[in-house]
Amino acid sequence: xxxxxxxxxxxxxxxAGVGWADVASAETVSLRELAQSRGIAFGSAVSAxxxxxxxxxxxxxxxxxxxxxxxxxxxxxxxxxxxxxxxWGDADxxxxxxxxxxxxxxxxxxxxxxxxxxxxxxxxxxxxxxxxVLKEHxxxxxxxxxxxxxxxxxxxxxxxxxxxxxxxxxxxxxxEEYIADVxxxxxxxxxAAVLYLNEYGAETHGPKADALYALVRSLKEQGVPIHxxxxxxxxxxxxxxDQLPALLRRFTGLDVDVAVTExxxxxxxxxxxAGLASQAEVYRQVTAACLAVARCVSxxxxxxxxxxxxxxxxxxxxxxxxxxxDDLATKPAYRSVADVLTRTDPNAPVGHWPLDDPAGTVAADxxxxxxxxxxxxxxADGRVPHVTAFAGDGAxxxxxxxxxxxxxxxxxxxxxxVSMYSTGVPGVVASQDGETRSAFYLMYQKSTGRxxxxxxxxxxxxxxxxxxxxxxxxxxxRWTHLTGVYEAPTRQLRLYVDGVPDGTRDGVTAWRSxxxxxxxxxxxxxxxxxxxxxxxxxxxxxxxGEVTGISDRTVAAWGFDNAAIDSSPFGRGTSLNSSGATxxxxxxKLDGTGCAEGYGPALRTDRSWTITARVNLAAKGAARTxxxxxxxxxDAFYLQYHQSYDRWAVIVPSADATGSDWQQVLSTAPPAxxxxxxxxxxxxxxxxxxxxxxxxxxxxxxxPAVKSWPSTGRIHIGCSGTGGRFNxxxxxxxxxxxxx
Ligand code: XIL
Numbered sequence: 001x002x003x004x005x006x007x008x009x010x011x012x013x014x015x016a017g018v019g020w021a022d023v024a025s026a027e028t029v030s031l032r033e034l035a036q037s038r039g040i041a042f043g044s045a046v047s048a049x050x051x052x053x054x055x056x057x058x059x060x061x062x063x064x065x066x067x068x069x070x071x072x073x074x075x076x077x078x079x080x081x082x083x084x085x086x087x088w089g090d091a092d093x094x095x096x097x098x099x100x101x102x103x104x105x106x107x108x109x110x111x112x113x114x115x116x117x118x119x120x121x122x123x124x125x126x127x128x129x130x131x132x133v134l135k136e137h138x139x140x141x142x143x144x145x146x147x148x149x150x151x152x153x154x155x156x157x158x159x160x161x162x163x164x165x166x167x168x169x170x171x172x173x174x175x176e177e178y179i180a181d182v183x184x185x186x187x188x189x190x191x192a193a194v195l196y197l198n199e200y201g202a203e204t205h206g207p208k209a210d211a212l213y214a215l216v217r218s219l220k221e222q223g224v225p226i227h228x229x230x231x232x233x234x235x236x237x238x239x240x241x242d243q244l245p246a247l248l249r250r251f252t253g254l255d256v257d258v259a260v261t262e263x264x265x266x267x268x269x270x271x272x273x274a275g276l277a278s279q280a281e282v283y284r285q286v287t288a289a290c291l292a293v294a295r296c297v298s299x300x301x302x303x304x305x306x307x308x309x310x311x312x313x314x315x316x317x318x319x320x321x322x323x324x325x326d327d328l329a330t331k332p333a334y335r336s337v338a339d340v341l342t343r344t345d346p347n348a349p350v351g352h353w354p355l356d357d358p359a360g361t362v363a364a365d366x367x368x369x370x371x372x373x374x375x376x377x378x379x380a381d382g383r384v385p386h387v388t389a390f391a392g393d394g395a396x397x398x399x400x401x402x403x404x405x406x407x408x409x410x411x412x413x414x415x416x417x418v419s420m421y422s423t424g425v426p427g428v429v430a431s432q433d434g435e436t437r438s439a440f441y442l443m444y445q446k447s448t449g450r451x452x453x454x455x456x457x458x459x460x461x462x463x464x465x466x467x468x469x470x471x472x473x474x475x476x477x478r479w480t481h482l483t484g485v486y487e488a489p490t491r492q493l494r495l496y497v498d499g500v501p502d503g504t505r506d507g508v509t510a511w512r513s514x515x516x517x518x519x520x521x522x523x524x525x526x527x528x529x530x531x532x533x534x535x536x537x538x539x540x541x542x543x544x545g546e547v548t549g550i551s552d553r554t555v556a557a558w559g560f561d562n563a564a565i566d567s568s569p570f571g572r573g574t575s576l577n578s579s580g581a582t583x584x585x586x587x588x589k590l591d592g593t594g595c596a597e598g599y600g601p602a603l604r605t606d607r608s609w610t611i612t613a614r615v616n617l618a619a620k621g622a623a624r625t626x627x628x629x630x631x632x633x634x635d636a637f638y639l640q641y642h643q644s645y646d647r648w649a650v651i652v653p654s655a656d657a658t659g660s661d662w663q664q665v666l667s668t669a670p671p672a673x674x675x676x677x678x679x680x681x682x683x684x685x686x687x688x689x690x691x692x693x694x695x696x697x698x699x700x701x702x703x704p705a706v707k708s709w710p711s712t713g714r715i716h717i718g719c720s721g722t723g724g725r726f727n728x729x730x731x732x733x734x735x736x737x738x739x740x
Contacts (some may be wrong), residue, residue: 031323031334032066034341035299038291039370041104042341043067043300045262048090050308051097057308058097060328067104069153069261069300070094071310074107074141075115083119083133086140095148106261106300107149109156109198110138111182113168121169130173135185142189153198153230153261154186155179161201163211179215180224187225198230198261204243205573205599216254230261233286234302236318237267237278240565243573244289249356249364252295260290262302264321265333266311271320280332283323287340292366351405351517351537355390363390363399363519373399373519381419381531389417392520394425394529399519406432408439408486409512411541415483415550416519420444420474420530427528429482430535433515434459438522440510442484449473451502453484453495455510468495468503478608478686479533479737481551486510487541494541499551501544556602556735558717560588564596568735573599574717580725581718587731588718592619595719595726601629602715605636606708608685608738613717616676616729617641623724626679627733630713630721631656637708638720639681646670648699650681650692654707663706665692667699674728683708685738 035042044065050057061068072078073090081087098105111134125133142152158179160166170178179197186195197216202209212229219226229251235241248258265282267275290296303309305324312319323334352367360380365371376398381391390399406412414430426446431438441454451470456463474480483496486508493505519535520528536550557568562583566572576582580594588596603609613626624641634653642649648667653660671677680693682702689702717733718726 029338029342030064031338031341032064034338036066038341038368040290040296041066041298043069043104043106043298044304045069045071045108045300045302046094047071047303047308048073048094051094054308056328057305060304060324062097062101062103064304065103067106067151067298067300068094068098069106069108071108071303072115075109075112076120076137077115077117079141080117080120080137082117083123088144091145095145099148104151105145105149106196107141107145107152107193109153110141110186111154111170111178112156113166113170114157116169125173127174131181134170134174134178134182138182138185139189142186142193146190146193149193151194151196151228151259152186154183154195154226156198157200158197159199159202159208159211159215161208163207180219180222183219183224183226194227194257195225196228196230196259196261197226198232200232200234200262203231203233203235203239203241203247205247206575209247209573210599213250213254216251216256220254220256226256228257228259228297230259232262232302233260233264234262235265235282235286237265237275237282239265239282240563241282241285241289242565242567244286245292245366246356248289248293248296249354249366252293252364253362257295257297258293259297260286260299263299264302264309264311266315266318266321268317269312269319275320276332279320280336283333284336284340287337291340291368294364294366294370294372347538347540349536349538351401351535353399353519353535355399355519355533355535365401369405371401371403371405371517373401373517375399378520389419389531389533390520391531392427392528394422394427394527397527398521401517403516404432404514405517405537406439407512407539408432408510409488410539411486411488412440412510413483413485413538413540413542414440414442414536415481415542415547416442416535417479417481417533418528418530419479419533420476420528422476422529423449423474425529426526427530428518428520428522428526429528429532430484430517430519430537431522432513432517433523434511434513435515436460436523437463438518438524439513440484440486441522441526442482443522443526444474444528445469451480451482451495451497453493453503455486455493455508457509459511459513466493466505466508468493468505470495470497470502475686477530479553481553483542483547483551485541485547496544496547496551499548553736553738554734555737556715556733558588558596558733559586560596560731560733561586564588566598566602570602572602572715574715575599584729587614587616587729589729590718590726592622592725592727595625596717597719598715598717600714601712603629603636603735604710604737605629605683606685606710608683610680610682610736610738611637611639611734612678612680613639613733614676614678614731615726616731617671617673617726618728620646620671620673622727623720624726624728625716625718625720625724626726626730627718628716628720628724629711630716631709631711632713633658634660635713635716635720635722636711637681637683638724639679640720640724641671641726642666648677648679648692648694650690652683652690652706652708656709656711661707663690663703665690665699665703667692667694
């Protein structure tokens with residue numbers, strides 16, 4: 001086959017959902033085409049000099065990338081040699097080539113603290129004059145390219161890493177208002193342009209990501225025309241961008257698009273195979289992150305060949321940050337990007353709604369299949385405090401997609417976490433509409449008092465109800481995992497509660513429904529009274545082992561393998577707060593001055609929880625906190641070494657007040673120093689008991705009548721909210737709900 005035919009065949013195979021193994025070679029299809037087939041654009045920054053003077057560079061840019069960003073050509077220093085002069089040559093050349101090539105253009109950038117000409121920074125302007133200069137620059141530039149430059153990085157890098165406004169020429173001279181002004185001026189000049197705020201270092205949870213979120217929210221609230229947030233993503237081979245999907249989704253909750261705008265992944269030079277492999281993994285994760293977020297519209301790399309990249313000059317000792325080497329041969333990173341763009345995993349859910357969207361009006365489908373659901377009426381009640389969930393009222397609430405998600409006449413599976421408030425109404429967790437019936441109902445059935453997974457025999461009024469039913473009644477206000485499986489070949493329905501088989505029904509024939517998928521109600525009503533979280537749907541019958549996997553109750557997990565990353569599905573940001581906190585032998589090493597702090601809480605402390613950690617105490621002599629979660633004046637719990645008793649202790653203060661009782665359980669023996677010990681603390685909200693286990697042995701009887709309260713402060717590992725810093729090693733900290 002000739003190249004073009006191969007490309008077309010491969011693309012057709014991809015679009016038909018054929019897996020990667022079935023296609024011959026990815027390199028015959030460009031990233032441009034692969035990305036387009038997945039509904040996103042793949043772009044690159046472009047150097048005007050290379051485009052003009054390097055034919056193979058221009059060829060690869062044209063074939064591999066669907067959108068281009070002028071790397072420097074539209075910056076003030078290039079565009080504005082003098083107050084009264086615009087030098088359009090480089091920018092025009094890039095835009096003209098892109099248009100000729102059918103590529104989109106991202107303009108970059110209208111206002112930035114860097115790359116400013118001396119006549120501007122050294123000139124003497126009044127505030128009014130300077131505003132005029134800026135407005136003129138913005139509007140002249142945007143107008144010139146109206147219709148050709150669809151996206152603009154309007155404002156670039158306006159924040160410091162601690163989240164404060166970034167000091168620089170524009171802030172100093174015009175005040176914070178300059179940001180909103182530039183967006184308004186750009187919008188005036190081209191109302192059709194899609195306007196972005198662009199930032200670096202906001203790819204992980206932390207003060208900068210929080211501040212960027214707050215800034216975008218405030219701009220939206222003021223009615224400023226901002227349409228997108230760009231995360232630059234200048235990363236290294238040891239970056240772990242696993243929080244990126246959650247961060248991107250958080251912005252889309254503010255009703256803006258998101259994009260990865262300047263991706264590169266630098267590695268130490270000289271290059272090693274291990275370096276290239278780590279780089280490929282980071283490119284893979286970033287690509288997958290964008291695909292997992294419905295409103296992530298593009299990924300742009302900051303240069304595509306190591307022959308021409310800003311990294312070498314900017315980061316001594318680093319390099320080789322791009323997808324193609326000096327000779328324009330593809331690197332492992334290229335292949336991993338192509339692989340992610342190609343792979344439609346036949347095992348992946350066809351719909352997946354975490355129900356953690358901050359605004360709570362759209363439930364984003366993170367499966368990549370675009371089945372976002374519109375939420376009506378529901379409030380939030382999360383499995384953990386900062387993970388919101390759909391909270392139904394049993395009467396008016398629901399979420400529904402625009403189109404069907406499941407092929408209900410073949411095998412399928414639906415799962416969800418639920419916490420029911422009352423048994424007063426029949427409550428549907430998930431369903432998919434037919435004409436007169438839903439094709440299935442995963443629900444609480446009031447008349448039987450049980451969880452049920454039901455398929456009616458037909459889409460009509462006279463039907464037989466075929467049901468797999470749980471053996472026992474739901475426990476109210478306790479997070480429960482439900483899975484309904486329909487296995488077409490055996491015509492069997494299976495219901496799992498908390499990952500355990502709990503009822504089957506044979507002789508079922510499901511039928512194909514072609515209407516929307518619903519969360520929290522069925523076609524005819526049956527609204528759920530309670531919270532629903534993390535709904536997933538598959539076009540296959542999940543085997544029992546996989547059902548166990550998705551019903552895992554871990555809500556936080558820190559392995560401290562050279563990173564303070566929460567590897568649970570909640571992916572929390574955590575940072576080491578001083579040089580007294582480091583890593584050693586894949587554990588957290590603390591010298592009594594540092595600790596690891598989360599950016600928020602990890603547990604609903606008024607509900608049941610279990611915490612486990614491995615600890616190795618190096619010094620006593622003071623309170624040594626392993627883990628705690630802050631309130632205002634107290635922490636909601638402390639798992640710690642208690643110096644007055646010389647014992648391990650788990651402590652739950654009875655209130656967030658100075659006069660509260662210390663409800664505590666102590667270990668029976670003093671801790672040994674420099675010895676690995678496993679600690680588990682278990683709070684059971686139903687029984688109101690608190691227990692401590694050391695190396696798997698419960699220490700005395702559980703403490704009864706324990707009062708708890710909901711804290712919303714930070715999770716701390718190695719200290720409490722007030723001090724009590726650990727000295728030694730902490731490893732494998734995990735939290736589960738409810739009590740194990
Ligand atoms: C860089 C260019 O790549 C270099 O050629 C130039 O010398 C300096 O600027 N964040 C941005 C980009 O938004 O504009 C920067 O580009 C890289 C960091």
